[in-house]
Amino acid sequence: MEQFTYQVPEKVHITTIIPILNEKKEVAFEIRKQQHKFLARIVHNTLRSGIPYSYKLANGYGKPLYTIDCAFPGIKYKLTDNLSSQTVSIVSQRVQLIEKAYQFRLDSHDYFFEKDYTGAGYLKCDNDLVATVSMSLKLNTSLFKNSELDTILIKSTTQKFAGLAAVLYHTFYYYGA
Template sequence: MTDHLSSQTVPIARQRVQLIETAYSFKIANHDYYFEKDYTGTGHLKCDNKEFARVSNLFSVKISTVDTINIASTTEETASLSAVLFHTFYYYGA
């Protein structure tokens, strides 16, 4: 990932949390970020151990062939970041 303010590459570490679940962590501007999906399929984005965004699939809602996700966040920036992380790591399995 690239930090948009400093243009520096930010490494993302992957950790095994449960038997098959994984979580991801990275550091930007001396803040520790952590992204994990729980047993309900909801992704939680935390910064310095404080949750500020939540992302989940709405499997019952489909618009044409597009899946819909629900994002609860404190700011538009964290909503965007959590959506990208959720899709990259859990939805598409990259």
Template sequence: MLLSSGLPYTYIITQLDGKPFYSTECSFPGFGYRIFDHQSQKSGRVAGHRVQLLEVAYSFNLDTRSYYFEKDFAGTGRLKCEDTEIAAVSMSNLIVSSELDVVHVEAVNKEVASLAAVLFHTFFYYNA
């Protein structure tokens, strides 16, 4: 049990040609998350913050910018950079198949959309 839940894993967010934008790493699921920006070659630790009794928000710094990610009362994950919202992610009501999760993403660009989708999937969909 410990081995199956304690092994490290990584998300790699790539462009269509396979070149990476961002990657998230965790040496032990639930603890020690790090995010790496492949364009600036900078990385930062993802810190969890309790915002209400059961709600948690996440923050990290990359290349002198501060990011904050939280889920609102309606279940939408909101990614902010320097206190400006740059992406919103929510589960879609669209059912394609029982094996496919469909999310709705609005973002300032495709890199941010990919990052927000991975953060939402990791922290709010799977409650990692």
């Protein structure tokens, strides 16, 4: 399995680009935060539910690969494969008592993404495990500042699945949405 990592700073601004590095420490992908559409932002600020932002995954050169968005925060999530221009609905379902899992169909394949009790995310394609995403302990990056980073580890059978798992984990599970 290929291995990728990324680090999320304590404060992420709308202009923050989070690089995802491969085993050679080269930038394979970038996660970019993007605001919802105007009406969705108003709904989110009023109700305080759903994910506050959507996320886009780009390759190392900034070309968009996948975008997750929703009509209103918490309602009708959509995944856009920017390479094929295909947009599909992401359906959430309850597993266990309070946990949610997400499924969608893309390029004639059924995908299922869920998190277990340890906080690790699992991406399955046609019932085969293709990627795992987990978070390690926070690292203090400076002796003089109280600057902490969360390090996210991705193990995947292919680079495509790694990127897809990263944007799904960051959108649905990292911020506890």
